[in-house]
Amino acid sequence: xxxxxxxxxxxxxxxxxxxxxxxxxxxxxxxxxxxxxxxxxxxxxxxxxxxxxxxxxxxxxxxxxxxxxxxxxxxxxxxxxxxxxxxxxxxxxxxxxxxxxxxxxxxxxxxxxxxxxxxxxxxxxxxxxxxxxxxxxxxxxxxxxxxxxxxxxxxxxxxxxxxxxxxxxxxxxxxxxxxxxxxxxxxxxxxxxxxxxxxxxxxxxxxxxxxxxxxxxxxxxxxxxxxxxxxxxxxxxxxxxxxxxxxxxxxxxxxxxxxxxxxxxxxxxxxxxxxxxxxxxxxxxxxxxxxxxxxxxxxxxxxxxxxxxxxxxxxxxxxxxxxxxxxxxxxxxxxxxxxxxxxxxxxxxxxxxxxxxxxxxxxxxxxxxxxxxxxxxxxxxxxxxxxxxxxxxxxxxxxxxxxxxxxxxxxxxxxxxxxxxxxxxxxxxxxxxxxxxxxxxxxxxxxxxxxxxxxxxxxxxxxxxxxxxxxxxxxxxxxxxxxxxxxxxxxxxxxxxxxxxxxxxxxxxxxxxxxxxxxxxxxxxxxxxxxxxxxxxxxxxxxxxxxxxxxxxxxxxxxxxxxxxxxxxxxxxxxxxxxxxxxxxxxxxxx
Numbered sequence: 405x406x407x408x409x410x411x412x413x414x415x416x417x418x419x420x421x422x423x424x425x426x427x428x429x430x431x432x433x434x435x436x437x438x439x440x441x442x443x444x445x446x447x448x449x450x451x452x453x454x455x456x457x458x459x460x461x462x463x464x465x466x467x468x469x470x471x472x473x474x475x476x477x478x479x480x481x482x483x484x485x486x487x488x489x490x491x492x493x494x495x496x497x498x499x500x501x502x503x504x505x506x507x508x509x510x511x512x513x514x515x516x517x518x519x520x521x522x523x524x525x526x527x528x529x530x531x532x533x534x535x536x537x538x539x540x541x542x543x544x545x546x547x548x549x550x551x552x553x554x555x556x557x558x559x560x561x562x563x564x565x566x567x568x569x570x571x572x573x574x575x576x577x578x579x580x581x582x583x584x585x586x587x588x589x590x591x592x593x594x595x596x597x598x599x600x601x602x603x604x605x606x607x608x609x610x611x612x613x614x615x616x617x618x619x620x621x622x623x624x625x626x627x628x629x630x631x632x633x634x635x636x637x638x639x640x641x642x643x644x645x646x647x648x649x650x651x652x653x654x655x656x657x658x659x660x661x662x663x664x665x666x667x668x669x670x671x672x673x674x675x676x677x678x679x680x681x682x683x684x685x686x687x688x689x690x691x692x693x694x695x696x697x698x699x700x701x702x703x704x705x706x707x708x709x710x711x712x713x714x715x716x717x718x719x720x721x722x723x724x725x726x727x728x729x730x731x732x733x734x735x736x737x738x739x740x741x742x743x744x745x746x747x748x749x750x751x752x753x754x755x756x757x758x759x760x761x762x763x764x765x766x767x768x769x770x771x772x773x774x775x776x777x778x779x780x781x782x783x784x785x786x787x788x789x790x791x792x793x794x795x796x797x798x799x800x801x802x803x804x805x806x807x808x809x810x811x812x813x814x815x816x817x818x819x820x821x822x823x824x825x826x827x828x829x830x831x832x833x834x835x836x837x838x839x840x841x842x843x844x845x846x847x848x849x850x851x852x853x854x855x856x857x858x859x860x861x862x863x864x865x866x867x868x869x870x871x872x873x874x875x876x877x878x879x880x881x882x883x884x885x886x887x888x889x890x891x892x893x894x895x896x897x898x899x900x901x902x903x904x905x906x907x908x909x910x911x912x913x914x915x916x917x918x919x920x921x922x923x924x925x926x927x928x929x930x931x932x933x934x935x936x937x938x939x940x941x942x943x944x945x946x947x948x949x950x951x952x953x954x955x956x957x958x959x960x961x962x963x964x965x966x967x968x969x970x971x972x973x974x975x976x977x978x979x980x981x982x983x984x985x986x987x988x989x990x991x992x993x994x995x
Contacts, residue, residue, distance in 0.1 A: 421542040421543075421546075422531075422532075422535070422542070425528075425531050425542065425545070425546045425549070426524075426528050426531070428546070428550070429523070429524050429527040429528055429531070429549070429550075429553060430524055432523070432527075432550075432553075432554055432835070433520050433521075433523035433524045433527075434520060435835070435837060436520075436523060436554070436559060436562055436835050436836075436837060436838055437516065437519055437520045437523075437562070437837070437838060438837045439837050439838060439839065439840035440516050440519070440520075440838065440840055441516060441520075443840055443842070444512075444513075445842055445843060445845075446840035446841060446842050446843065447512075447564075447840060447841060447842075447843045448562075448563050448564040448838060448839075448840060448841075449838075449839040449840050449841040450563045450564075450707070450708040450709065450838075450839060451563040451564035451565075451707075451708070451709050452564070452841065452843065452876065453564075453873060453874075453876040453895055454563075454564035454565060454709070455515060455564040456876035456877065456879040456880045456883075456895065457564075457876065457879060457895050457896070458495070458515055458518070458564065458566060458567070459511035459512055459514070459515050459879070459880055459883040460481065460511070460879040460880070460882060460883045460887070461489075461492075461493075461494050461495055461499055462495075462498075462499045462502060462506045462511045462514045462515060462518065462883070463506060463511045463882070463883035463884075463886055463887050464478055464480070464489065464494060464499060464887060465494075465495070465496055465498070465499020465500045465502065465503055465506065466499070466502075466503040466506040466507050466511075466886060467480075467886060467887050468496070468499075468500060468503075469500060469503040470503070470507065470886075475489065475494075475496055475500075476488070476489050476490050476658060476661045476662075476665065477489060477661065477665060477666050477667070478887070479890070480882065480887040480889075480890045480891070481871075481879070481882065481890070481891055481893075481894040481896060482667075482891075482892065482893055482894045482896065482898065482914075482915050483863075483864035483890045483891065483892045483951055483952055483953075484862075484950070484951070484952060485666075485667060485898075485915065486666060486667055487667055487894065487896045487898065488661065488662065488665055488666060488667040488668050488669075488898070490658050490659070490661050490662035490665070491662045491663075491667070491668055491669060491897060491898075491911075492896050492897055493567045493608055493609075493610075495518075495566070495567050495570075495606070495607055495608070496606045497603050497604070497605075497606030497607040498518060498566075498567075498570060498607055502514055502517070502518060505517055507886075510884060511880075511883040511884065512880070512884075515566070518566045518570075519562060519564075519566040519569065522566045522569040522570035522571075522572070523553060523554065523558070523562065523569055524553075525570065525572035526552065526553045526558070526569065526570065526571045526572045526574075527549050527550065527552065527553025527554065528549070528553075528572070529571075529572040529573070529574075529575045529576060530545075530548065530549035530552040530553060530575045530791075530794065531545050531546060531548075531549035532545075533575035533576065533578070533579045534548050534549055534575070534795075534798050537579055537582075538795070538798065538799075539798050539799065539801075539802040540802065541801060541802050541805050543801060543805075544797075544798040544799070544801035544802045544805065545798060547794075547797050547798055547801055547826065548794040548795055548797050548798025548799075548801075549794065549798075550794075550830075551790065551793060551794040551797055551830070552571075552575075552790060552791050552794035552795075554835050555715075555790035555793070555794070555833075556689075556690035556692070556693050556696075556711060556714045556715065556716075556833050556835075557690075557711065557712045557713070557714070557786065557787050557789075557790050558571075558790065559690070559692045559693075559835040559838075560690055560691075560692060560705075560708065560709055560710065560711035560712065560714070561709060561710075561787075562692075562838055563708055563709040563838060564709065565709055567607060567608045567611075568608060568610075568611065568784075568787070570607050570608070571611060573600050573603055573604040573607070574604070574611065574615050574791065575791075576600045577597065577600045577601060577604065577612075577615055577619070578615070578619060578791075580593060580596050580597040580600055581597060581619050581623070581644075582623075584597065584639070584640045584643035584644055584647075585633065585636035585639055585640045585643075586639070587636070587639055589643075590639050590640075590642040590643040590646065591642075591643070591646055593643045593646075594642070594643040594644065594645070594646025594647040594650065595646060595647075595650060597643070597644075597646075597647040597651075598646065598647040598648075598649075598650035598651040598654070599650075601647065601651040601655075602651050602654045602655060605651075605655055605658070606658075609662075610779070610780055610781075610784065611787075613776070613780065614746075614780075614784070614785065614787060614788040615788070617788075618742050618746065618788045618791075618792075621738075621741060621742045621745060622738050622739065622741075622742050623640075625734075625737070625738035625741050625742070626734055626735065626738045629734035629737060629738065630734050667898045667899060668899065668909070669897060669898060669899040669900070669909050669910060669911040670775070670778075670899075670909040670910060671773075671775075671778035671779060671909075671910045671911065672778065672779055672780075672781065672897075672910070672911050673910060673911055673912055673913070674910065676781055677753075677772050677778060677781075677782065678752055678753055678782075679706050679710065679752060679781050679782055679783045680750065680751045680752015680753065680754070680755075680756055680766065680768065680782045680783055681705075681712055681713035681747075681750040681751055681752070681756075681782075681783045681785075681786045682703075682704040682705065682713070682756045682757065682758065682759065683751065683755055683756060683757045684704055684757050684758045684759075685701075685704040685705060685711070685713045685714050686713050686714075686715055686720060686747070687715070687716065687717040687720050688700055688701065688704055688714050688716070688717075689701070689714060689716045689832060689833065690711040690714035690833070691708060691711065692708075692711075692835055692836050692838065693714070693716065693832060693833040693834065693835065693836070694831065694832055694833065694834040694835075694836060695716065695832035695833065696714070696833075701714065702759075703758070703759030704758070704759060705783075706783070710781070710783055710784075712750065712783050712784055712785075712786035712787050713747070713750060713783070713786035713789070714833075715789075715793070715833070716829070716832050716833045718828050718829040718832060719793070719829040719830070719833060721829075722825055722826070722828075722829040723743075723793055723796055725825075726796050726797075726799075726800040727740045727796070729800070729803075730799065730800065730803060733799070733803075735799065736796065736799060739792050739795055739796055740792075740796075742788075742792055743789050743792040743793070746785045746786065746788045746789050746792070747785075747786065747789060748766065748767050748768075749766075749767060749768050749771075749782065749785040750768075750782060750783050750784070750785035750786035750789075751766040751767075751768060751782070752766060752768055752782040752783065753765065753766060753768055753769040753772055753782075754766060754769065768782050768785075797826070800822075801822065801826075804818060804819070804822040843880070844877055844959065844961075845984075846880065846881055846884055847881070847957070847959050847983055847984035847985045848983035848984045849957060849982055849983030849984060849985045849987065850881045850884070850885065850889065850983075850985075851884065851983075852983060853885075854982060854983050855889055855955065855957075858954050858955035858987075858989060858991065859889070859890075859954060859955060860954070862952060863890070863952045863953065863954055864889075864890040864891055864892050864951055864952055864953050865878075865889055865890070865891060865953065865955055865956075865957060866891075866892055866948065866951055866953035866955070866956045866957070867891065867956070867957055867958070867959070868924055868956060868957070868958040868967045868971060869921075869924040869925055869927070869928045869967065870892060870893045870920075870921040870924060870925070871891055871892075871893050871894045871895060871914075872893060872894070872895060872913070872914040872921075872925065873895055873913045873914060874925065874928065874929070875928065876895045877959065878891050878894075879891070879894060879895055892915075892951035892952075892953055893914055893915045893921060893951075894914060894915070895913065895914060896913070896914065897911040897912070897913060898911065898912065898914070898915060898916075899911065899912075899916075900912050900916065901916045902916070918943075918947050918950070919940065919943040919944075919947060920940075920943060920944045920947040920948075920974070921947070923940065923970065924967060924970065924971075927963055927966050927967060927970060928962070928963050928967075931963060931966065932966075933966045933969060933970055936970065936973040936974060940974060941973075941974055941975075941976070944974040944975060945975070945993050948975075948990055948993055948994065949993070949994055952994070953990070953994075954989070954990060954991040954994055955987060955988065955989060955990065955991070956971060956975070956987070956988040956990060957985040957986065957987055957988075958971065958979070958985060958986040959984070959985050960984070960985075968986055971988055972988075975988055975990050975993060977989065977990055977993075
């Protein structure tokens with residue numbers, strides 16, 4: 405895969421196809437996110453928890469800029485222990501540049517801009533790298549970029565995973581890596597690659613890891629298949645060494661904080677490490693594809709946001725035909741190997757088929773406890789197959805174009821067959837708008853700043869139930885105050901810290917259990933109110949002191965009456981209705 409030669413007769417208005425391509429990406433991005441823009445108070449229906457999380461992270465980036473707070477750890481969530489931002493995809497590489505938007509329009513609008521812009525930027529980046537450095541045909545580049553930017557997996561992660569969707573640096577990293585072999589430019593090329601790596605590290609390290617592994621496989625296969633590339637090995641290695649040293653130096657401290665800093669963890673929760681792509685999903689249609697639906701995807705993915713391997717059977721057939729047709733092309737063969745390896749890794753420890761786990765072990769079983777790799781969700785290896793498919797589509801179109809030019813007598817038939825094949829494979833997986841749902845209003849007690857009357861420096865506002873994976877509204881409220889309102893617990897990844905297993909540092913979602921948090925989580929889950937004992941009352945006071953929470957609030961919600969009764973009995977304080985929430989002033993209990 406090298407830079408293509410220029411067209412023999414360049415068109416005087418060469419920029420028009422580029423403008424049309426970018427315009428198509430803009431339109432398609434707004435099509436996918438249309439409901440979020442049409443209904444300003446709506447959020448992503450299938451994943452409101454992660455949307456609240458990223459709105460909080462966008463507010464954190466703005467706070468770093470305005471208050472010069474430490475970027476890698478925050479104590480505005482999970483008071484008093486805080487959250488390790490490097491270990492929680494804090495997207496500092498996006499949130500800091502976007503801080504003017506967050507400050508001007510709020511984190512909710514900033515999230516919509518982030519998500520929509522990520523789709524546009526990723527497709528556009530792929531288009532320019534493809535059209536300038538990989539294929540000559542603008543149409544081929546557009547087709548490849550269209551798939552890379554709007555593949556079913558990308559649309560699936562648009563359900564509140566903008567950090568995964570923001571892959572605009574992936575094609576840049578690929579391009580700069582392949583340019584390392586240029587003679588005499590090893591230092592310059594190494595430095596440029598290092599800068600791209602560092603920026604990507606502050607957007608999403610998981611995508612960076614997938615890209616690095618994929619590039620390593622691709623370059624290794626290409627070097628085996630092409631002797632001419634091996635002549636450039638020393639130049640390539642020199643540039644790669646520069647990139648590694650510079651990126652390593654710039655990232656050494658943030659990575660140290662991630663793995664050894666406050667609230668660091670070692671490995672994802674065991675159930676997440678078992679997330680694998682269902683083998684049947686590769687030929688199925690995702691729920692947000694034109695030919696798909698929730699029924700077709702049911703049981704084939706862990707949730708609507710992780711439909712990573714849904715390509716549809718027509719595309720699988722087309723890709724197989726392309727590989728068979730162009731099997732003598734080293735680039736195609738190397739891409740096929742990368743795709744096959746990533747497909748195998750994505751299956752998880754054991755192969756699943758049609759929703760049922762088999763006893764067939766996968767290659768991932770050997771890697772599930774390997775450091776660093778144990779922080780990767782296995783099914784997400786399938787994410788890296790989308791760029792492989794996009795590149796294969798672009799290369800196939802280029803070869804078909806060349807074949808038509810060399811055979812003018814049958815050029816019409818060749819173009820028709822190529823177009824028909826692509827249409828049959830891509831139209832069924834065309835994206836549909838993301839479903840949205842109206843989000844609860846932020847209580848006036850929060851929006852008007854009434855909470856400030858109760859909370860002093862270093863204290864927090866406790867909510868019922870306590871914020872967690874099941875209840876993330878307090879994160880949105882905190883974000884709307886520009887994180888000036890700290891909250892106990894939260895929705896994040898932190899260490900288990902189990903006293904019974906002190907050496908176990910694997911991650912859990914939210915903070916380690918405390919009695920009062922567990923009590924209200926149980927009420928929310930079961931709808932049952934346990935007997936409030938003196939021991940529970942003592943634990944509640946101890947927990948409020950630990951969280952430094954002089955005030956507890958309850959917004960209207962399911963189980964409201966049960967929460968109201970339980971908290972009143974626990975603290976012995978009558979609540980007041982203020983600004984749309986029940987408020988317990990428990991300041992005397994903290995003395």
